[in-house]
Amino acid sequence: MFRVLITDPLSEQGIEKLQEASDVEVVQKTNLTPAELLTEVAEADALIVRSQTQVTAEVIEAGSRLKAIGRAGVGVDNIDIPAATARGILVVNAPDGNTISTAEHTFAMLISLARNIPQGYKSTIQGEWKRKAFVGVELNNKKLGIVGLGRIGSELASRAQAFHMKVIAFDPYLTEERAKKMGVHKASLEEVIQEADFITVHTPLTKETRHLIDEAAFAKMKEGVRILNCARGGIISEQALYDAIQSGKVAGAALDVFETEPPGEHPLFTLPQVIATPHLGASTREAQENVAIDVSEEILHILRDEPFKNAVNLPSIPAELQEKLRPYQTLAEKLGSFAVQTTEGALEEITVTYSGELAELDTAPLTRIILKGAISHYLSDVNDVSAPHLAKERGIRVTEQKVSRSHGFTHLIHVGMKTDNGETAVSGTLLNGLGSRIVKINDYSVDVQPEGHLLLVQHHDRPGAIGQVGSILGDQGVNIATMQVGRKDVGGHAIMMLHVDKQMSEELLKRLKDLEEIDDVKAIDL
Numbered sequence: 001m002f003r004v005l006i007t008d009p010l011s012e013q014g015i016e017k018l019q020e021a022s023d024v025e026v027v028q029k030t031n032l033t034p035a036e037l038l039t040e041v042a043e044a045d046a047l048i049v050r051s052q053t054q055v056t057a058e059v060i061e062a063g064s065r066l067k068a069i070g071r072a073g074v075g076v077d078n079i080d081i082p083a084a085t086a087r088g089i090l091v092v093n094a095p096d097g098n099t100i101s102t103a104e105h106t107f108a109m110l111i112s113l114a115r116n117i118p119q120g121y122k123s124t125i126q127g128e129w130k131r132k133a134f135v136g137v138e139l140n141n142k143k144l145g146i147v148g149l150g151r152i153g154s155e156l157a158s159r160a161q162a163f164h165m166k167v168i169a170f171d172p173y174l175t176e177e178r179a180k181k182m183g184v185h186k187a188s189l190e191e192v193i194q195e196a197d198f199i200t201v202h203t204p205l206t207k208e209t210r211h212l213i214d215e216a217a218f219a220k221m222k223e224g225v226r227i228l229n230c231a232r233g234g235i236i237s238e239q240a241l242y243d244a245i246q247s248g249k250v251a252g253a254a255l256d257v258f259e260t261e262p263p264g265e266h267p268l269f270t271l272p273q274v275i276a277t278p279h280l281g282a283s284t285r286e287a288q289e290n291v292a293i294d295v296s297e298e299i300l301h302i303l304r305d306e307p308f309k310n311a312v313n314l315p316s317i318p319a320e321l322q323e324k325l326r327p328y329q330t331l332a333e334k335l336g337s338f339a340v341q342t343t344e345g346a347l348e349e350i351t352v353t354y355s356g357e358l359a360e361l362d363t364a365p366l367t368r369i370i371l372k373g374a375i376s377h378y379l380s381d382v383n384d385v386s387a388p389h390l391a392k393e394r395g396i397r398v399t400e401q402k403v404s405r406s407h408g409f410t411h412l413i414h415v416g417m418k419t420d421n422g423e424t425a426v427s428g429t430l431l432n433g434l435g436s437r438i439v440k441i442n443d444y445s446v447d448v449q450p451e452g453h454l455l456l457v458q459h460h461d462r463p464g465a466i467g468q469v470g471s472i473l474g475d476q477g478v479n480i481a482t483m484q485v486g487r488k489d490v491g492g493h494a495i496m497m498l499h500v501d502k503q504m505s506e507e508l509l510k511r512l513k514d515l516e517e518i519d520d521v522k523a524i525d526l
């Protein structure tokens, strides 16, 4: 039974998805204190939040059973992603479900800002009739500068165009072609700042975007510019905005998000030019249903080891590619594990070479699995989310290569490992109907099923060597299930690859190593 903890308000439709699942127990507890959250998360297999719950490194540390954190929405800045990645916890979001709602909310803020609707409403219901005080501006023919032309920015652009606004946009990932298709002028940040009558930000909050709109940016803006932020508090410096409104440079600002939420009695609220909503961009019935259903389905997929789409800390793998790579996953993990168990010393480098039909595919997900297979030998709780992070942290270089030649196999995965004490290599393939096979160990061709307890013996090709190994194992009651021998030259170096029925003790390995004809013995458990 998986326990899913929900700590922010989530639409019933999403909760029902989880409740309908016979393998899930749903625990919904909102408004938890930080201490209560630490206690609750310790029992959870998955955690679902919106923007309120702060999923700090401490929370992640306390969530010793956590497999996934789901964000019912887009922004994941309330989740410590590096901490989750280091612990191998998948973070997924629901990026599509609230796009329209947020674009519509931003548009509502745009019109409200242009026409002083909130100020006019407040004054009117107080019994005033100040028609001159609330004269606004038209949107028609005005320049809307969008910073961040992603999902929400793009939807906003088309709505603004319907109101005959000229849209210019800055987004480092915006191509000329896409801008043209959308009827948007691709601009630099400088251009947007200097030319726009309305500037709206729709980027995530990152190191690069924190205070992207600061004092220097305000100084370059048009007199009477109007500013909107329905993305994340902190993209616009609140102090700089305050000063720019006070100085008369900025005619008004519409804010749905704040550097600290809730913002309390914020100095900006003392300015009549500022209109505000309490982070309502995604607060529609439709958006909340969409994101709750999307994130619940994703969490169920992850808990059940099924394919999922929207991982924030794992590159997304198209479903079609996932299907193509699925058969190779076990082989990949076994190769990583096998190879590392044949090494000695500190691992420095792993080189994975894919050949044959695998060379045509994006094999990065398999490389992560190979890495997981290798690193799991040293560390517990490694998965393909944490494996690249852990490898990097330990200074292990990982390279992937593709070659077309696959030595008579339809495909081949070759894993080379370099330690501070030498090099080793293993190649494997999938045999039609027979499953995974190791077909090469260093320079020796073999045909080994990568499972169970294996013994890799490097010896001199001399009469009696094989017999000595057999009799020592026999003495100790270790049954040999299969055995293969390979050699390069008669009388030269050779290997024995044995499947044995039980795990080998250190003492037994030492007895084998002490034999004169034996160079090295490695017990490999797969």
Ligand SMILES: NC(=O)c1ccc[n+]([C@@H]2O[C@H](COP(=O)([O-])OP(=O)(O)OC[C@H]3O[C@@H](n4cnc5c(N)ncnc54)[C@H](O)[C@@H]3O)[C@@H](O)[C@H]2O)c1
Pocket (backbone or CB within 6 Å): 073, 074, 075, 076, 095, 098, 099, 102, 147, 148, 149, 150, 151, 152, 153, 170, 171, 172, 173, 174, 202, 203, 204, 205, 208, 209, 230, 231, 232, 256, 257, 279, 280, 281, 282, 283
């Ligand atoms: N107010 C709300 O309730 C609400 C609701 C949904 C989303 N959001 C927020 O809105 C923002 C946008 O969401 P989205 O779904 O459109 O995301 P998105 O990922 O589709 O779009 C973000 C865009 O920003 C661009 N970008 C990144 N760094 C940039 C930079 N330095 N300069 C300019 N552009 C940059 C990206 O290329 C991308 O195109 C996010 O911060 C999200 O958290 C707020």
Ligand SMILES: O=C(O)[C@H](O)COP(=O)(O)O
Pocket (backbone or CB within 6 Å): 050, 051, 052, 072, 073, 074, 075, 076, 098, 279, 281, 282, 283
């Ligand atoms: O990033 C988002 O999806 C929005 O900011 C929505 O946040 P919320 O789920 O707290 O409404």
